[in-house]
Amino acid sequence: MISSFIANPAFLEDIIRILFVFVLITAAFTLSTRNIASLLTVYAVQSLLMVLIAIFLYLIEGNKTLIAIAALTLVSKVLLIPLFINLIGEKIKISRDLKFNYLEPTASLLVSIGLILLAYVFLSGFFSEFILGKLFFMGAVIGLSLTLMGMLVMFSRRKVITKAIGYLTMENGVLLFGIFVADLPFIIEILIVIDLMILVLLTTILAIGLDSTIEEYHQRLQTLKIWSGREN
């Protein structure tokens, strides 16, 4: 019974379309949520949606790279990165990011509707030259929109950790765009994830520095044992 569903591409495509809607909902949450713990949960859910989309797309296309991407995303973005940020977040005891630059949540939600339309118009101008199925075109639009909405998060939030989540959202958008538009070699995906990890590591460590006086900062880094450049 299940296998007959899985073998039916139309059904799978519908599932992916529903997942697209979920992705946009998570992006809207990222723009408006003030609580950092729930922001992290939203990010983990968003990454999990990426995993699911990659798996369903594999079932349609049969491209094995997609499975590898799904596995990599699961380990790095659903598990490791949220865990790490959570650890740092507990150390610096910021639970809420109340301040918004330039845009309040309602305004940024309106702006992001504009961004989605922009992505649609822009891509439909260019993709007439590519032979791309409807689903793939939709994936590209959602991917680009997600990237732009992540950028909006980076601009409109104050705290470093929320900015980092904005960056991570952008990266999820690029990943989505990538799996629907091109079959990039897997090695490149691995390199991007490594880059992502180093970036998250550095910015969150710097977030500790911003949150404390300098003497405290060194002490905290010693206890975290991340930045121990002690000469021994």
Next chain:
Amino acid sequence: MIILGYLAMGAIALALIALSKSHRTMNAFFILHTLAFLAIGVYVLLTTAVPIFETGSEYFYVDHLSLYEVLIAALLFFLASVYANGYVESLVQAQELHRNNLKIFYMIFSILLTTVTLAFFSDNLALFWIFAELTTIFSAALVAILSAKENIDAAIKYIFIASGAMLFSFIGLIFLYTLSGEVLGSGTLNWIILAKNAALLSPKILTASFIFLFIGFAAKSGIFPFHTWLPDAHSKAPSAVSAILSGVLLNIGIYGILRMYAIVRQTQAEPMVSKFLLGFGLLTVAVAVLNMLLQKNLKMLIAFSSVEHMGILLLGIGIGTPLALFWTLFYILAHSLTKASLFFSAGILHRQYESNLIQDIKDVFSLQPIAGWGFVIGTFAIVGMPPFPIFSAKFFILLEAFGFSKSLVFAVLLLLVIASAAFARFLIEAFTQSSKDEGTDGMEALLPYTVRGGMKFPILSILFVILALGVFFPEPLEKLLNTIVYELGYM
């Protein structure tokens, strides 16, 4: 073999720095690292027939352009490492840099050199993208190492703006990959293959891809409107790092734009992309110059001047003639050297006054004659006075631009005059201030800061080299630049 040589040297240097116990040995190993990279570069340039592929695959590619950039980078790292010996020790004694962080500082500095080198040698554009990203992260760590709040702020701004913009570049790469897949059967991001088959690529999508790639590379090289991180990061970083940020890291973005333009110019997309570059170049120069005019902070002034020069490099690329490219390439070298000497002098002045602000600088020539004169001569060089090399480079780029648009040339000339005025104003105001004029309002006379060993050598040697380059254009350099112009397909 070449890449493996670099990698092995980089790894050995990193390990040695990690094992060293004193500042002196860490610095010595770092200097050796830079010298080794310089030596490999010179050796390859003299003995090996380039362009060649590297490490048995098509991921790395050594041609004259990448060698030229790598040599500039290694030279600047060498000068910065010599300068760092005394400068960083001063920072430690002033308790601005924690002694525990010394090892981290040198290790990241050393990794940065290796990463920059690998970025320039990457043939695969995705690989180039990754290495360019990593250079942002490592250099931001060097900005933040002083662990003052303003440094951390500057580093965070730098990371988010540059890396965020680089994600748009990646979308550009995806476009390019799909585009090449449609034409060549299987997608590729190898520059050499793309350049060879450029004529087949659809101009419309190539333009879109170029614009996306441009966003990231422009942010990396401080082009308007993505330049906002640059003045903060470059002015807050320790001066040895500032010199590298301005002299080497900005070149990475320009290098990316140059490589992409070499592909685009073979297609119908060229007129549009060229206008696009000229427009952004002009805007960048204008914004930078207006920020320089009333600048009160010495290092901010130098940082905005970097933005200005990146704008001119963009103009040089956008003009797109072989001669313009030749002088743009020469400009990269001249700017990197001159800018480094300015930051090195500014570093000494900052140690002396513990401030970069115009009102705190007094009695420069009696307290710090070398840094003072170094800065004055460096200023003449950076605004493009003859006989310094930036003069001839600017002159010929603008001469080529004349055939393109006369009003563009006049606009740029006007902006350059304002830039010179900004430097002149700063010099006259800051360097003529004397503590005697203010009377004795309870202030004790400043004691001269003892410039430590190694800090004067980079300034003096750069001034010597740029003077020499200004009056005498060495033939091997001319040959090298001509080869690069040829290899990029301009002739």
